[in-house]
Amino acid sequence: MAYWLVKSEPETWSWHDQTTQKVTHWDGVRNYQAANNLKAMNVNDLCFFYHSCSERQIVGIVKVIKTAHPDPSDPTGRFVMVDVEWHKNLKNPVPLSIVKTHPALSHLALVKQSRLSVMPIDQASWELINELSENPL
DNA sequence: GCCAACGTTGGC
DNA sequence: GCCAACGTTGGC
Numbered sequence: 001m002a003y004w005l006v007k008s009e010p011e012t013w014s015w016h017d018q019t020t021q022k023v024t025h026w027d028g029v030r031n032y033q034a035a036n037n038l039k040a041m042n043v044n045d046l047c048f049f050y051h052s053c054s055e056r057q058i059v060g061i062v063k064v065i066k067t068a069h070p071d072p073s074d075p076t077g078r079f080v081m082v083d084v085e086w087h088k089n090l091k092n093p094v095p096l097s098i099v100k101t102h103p104a105l106s107h108l109a110l111v112k113q114s115r116l117s118v119m120p121i122d123q124a125s126w127e128l129i130n131e132l133s134e135n136p137l
Numbered sequence: 138g139c140c141a142a143c144g145t146t147g148g149c
Numbered sequence: 150g151c152c153a154a155c156g157t158t159g160g161c
Binding site: 007009 | 158160
Binding site for chain 2: 113115
């Protein structure tokens with residue numbers, strides 16, 4: 001069981017869309033490092049759902065229900081997608097600004113590698129972010 | 138809307 | 150295989 005964080009632009013695919021539709025292909029990833037992370041995902045892994053651009057906060061959690069398979073939206077056939085399912089809403093969104101101020105989270109790719117759209121989250125960070133959602137500072 | 142970071146492409 | 154030019158992402 002592993003933990004991840006995936007980014008989406010709310011203008012393109014929002015948490016509201018995910019809540020309404022429940023099950024989706026996580027397609028459109030065109031970066032090898034992000035694609036490698038997709039390939040490392042297993043069924044039942046959990047992913048934070050992060051709104052980039054205008055919002056910059058973690059808003060929910062999705063669960064992996066199908067491992068990496070070819071992304072038909074990629075004409076080159078090189079990239080993959082996974083299938084995810086709505087899992088839960090966060091009690092309170094956790095903004096990037098809070099993640100950045102927390103020393104225990106400063107190693108996350110969310111902070112250090114802002115352009116990466118799919119990244120692993122270690123268990124301690126996963127639990128801490130959930131705690132920050134339950135009990136905001 | 139701007140710009141920094143960084144990934145990709147293509148000429149050599 | 151190097152690197153300049155270019156495109157894209159995402160934070161601010």
